[in-house]
Amino acid sequence: MTTAFRAGSALLAITLCSQPAIAQDEAVTIEGDEIVVTPVSLHPAAGLMNEHTHDGGEVMIGLRYARTRSGGTNVRGTKEISDAEILAAGYASRTSSMTMEMVMLDLMYAPDDRLTLMVMPHWMRHEMTMLGIDPANTGGGMHGGGMHGGMAGHHGHSPAFGETMTHAAEGFSDTLVSASYRLAHSPALKAHATLGVWVPTGRVDLQNHDGTFVHYGMQPGSGSWDLEPSLTVSGQSGEMGWGLQASYRWRLEEENASGFAFGDRFALRGWASWRAARDVSLTGRLSFESEGPVTGHYNGPHNHSAPADRQANYGGERIYADIGINYALPFGGPDRPQIGLEAGVPLYQDLNGIQAPDQWRMALSLTKAFR
Template sequence: MATMKVKGVAVTALAGALLASGASAHEQTFRPDSHAPAGVMVDHAHNKSEVMTGYRYTYASYSGMYQGDSEIGASGLAAAGYSMMPTAMSMEMTMLDIMYAPTDRLTLMLMPMYMTMSMNMAGTGMMEHAMDMGGSMGMDDSMGHGHGHGMGHMSHEVDGFGDTNFSALYKLVTAEHQTLIGTLGVSAPTGKVDLKNPDGSFVHYGMQLGSGTWDATPSITYTGTAGALNWGAQASAVIRLEDANDSGYALGDKYGATAWGALRVLDWMSFSARVNWTDQDAISGHYNGAHNHSSPADIQANYGGEFLDGALGINTVVTGGDFAGLRLGVEWVTRLEEDYNGYQLGLDDSVNVNVSYAF
């Protein structure tokens, strides 16, 4: 997996140093497993007047082209009429996690984010394939516009603020060893969806920084504890509330379910295992300005799919001293099963990091 960039490593190292300085105290005030693994959000609420500030970092790397659940090479894409193919992609997401509880049952959350994405491209040799097949291009004559003529390599990167999520978490059940939290959220379209290539054409749909639409983000989360064991499950959705954004399209609705178990091995440390299922529709609509059709990432049908991921994580918390309540969670995620819509880059691995402090 590609190395994470300096900003994520620096924050993780700083949090680790703080944990090391305070973790010698063993007061049973805080449990490391009282929060879900680092890749799960809106999993816990707070007591009246409590504030939590947090930092979340996600890094994901992608390589290898897939059609459905099978890997496909450049010749297969050329035969399908594509002159360019993505060879690798990375995505970084940095989020602030700010929570405040006006009552014992209600917690409000604000989560702004910053995105960085880069993609490498290479020619598929479509021109040579077309000549071998008698000169047919296979798709419209605009193939390759803005990406050269199907030969060589190129890369591009985008960065900027993404969408901003506002959520209200409500404690539906607050038994001694069980909780049930319902969340109603909305994602505001603060991320750009009109980023352009140097030639003035839109970048790939997946390289835009936000959805461009107002989106509902409901979820329901159950957690339970018994001794050193902790478990939980969450069902969630992202539902587009508009038919199209200002650039003419809308990302597909997304539905997910995840379940995890954690074992507390020390007063201040727990290990977790998690499975995560997602199902996302393809993009609807179409760019309303000049755009390419030369690679799979330029076509709306090549987005979404059904996936099953597995994850292993570690949660730590400072249990006493000046930094009591400071938490650090790290989780590694890998893809177990995939069924991509159309042609897409496959997920290699991703890493989630979460640092938080409540007061």
């Protein structure tokens, strides 16, 4: 080790010790002749994906958990629908409540300053409670199952009138592989384009105890290769941050191995953040989300006794409002681990067919970058 190198290292150590705000609270990068300083707590909300990029050589590992709760009085479009109307539409039961849980692993690597690569495996669990709404069903049809092409099993997988039945399905879901390319990167304006590919690693053939397929929306995977391009623009000024993102998930196949395909999904999201303290930022987000109905049809035994058994009763449009908080943990150098928590409620829902509306959603994240 040369004397000059020792002297430089000592000077750098003294500088870092005398500048704790930068060493512990800010990530510093150099773009050309411009120094870009990003407060580590000034980050987007926990529920966003593909919302940021990394500098060359950086690696990030993250873990996310998301939960969505649906339930209450069912709706058709934007209006509530009574159990008597659902029965008249040909169903013996309806969704009383459903909980969707998702765990995601974020693995990100930037081979250079322009390109960031990501792999995100998913695990999902759905739990649904059905309510019997047919007075003629006294419990004798619990063991049955409607078959493709007929309504003989009208009671099918339905609980007796006034009773509930809860069932669940879980497993590994699809895996998102994406590449993000920086279009701009300065303190005032950042922009990147992302091309994501959803790999169908999740199952779409889970069955009930009676051998019939579970409801379409309870399968953990999609069973199809999907493309999801997105464009993200963000910026910061002082303690304030903002961002916009548009994405479209395009299903490349008309049906999967089980005979169906989920609808395309479009989302437009906008957010603002405020660095409330040295280690804390607050976020607010509005999202418009639109998804098409299920297409195709199960190619094996399945039920027709509830709205969740029919393809037309999936998808729709939603507007969500979410608020969140991010906290940079007090260790780990300039790229400190961060915890993010976000919770939201729907402001507007126009759902396809008959569905249980969303009630709330939340997301929790833990991330750590390495240089």
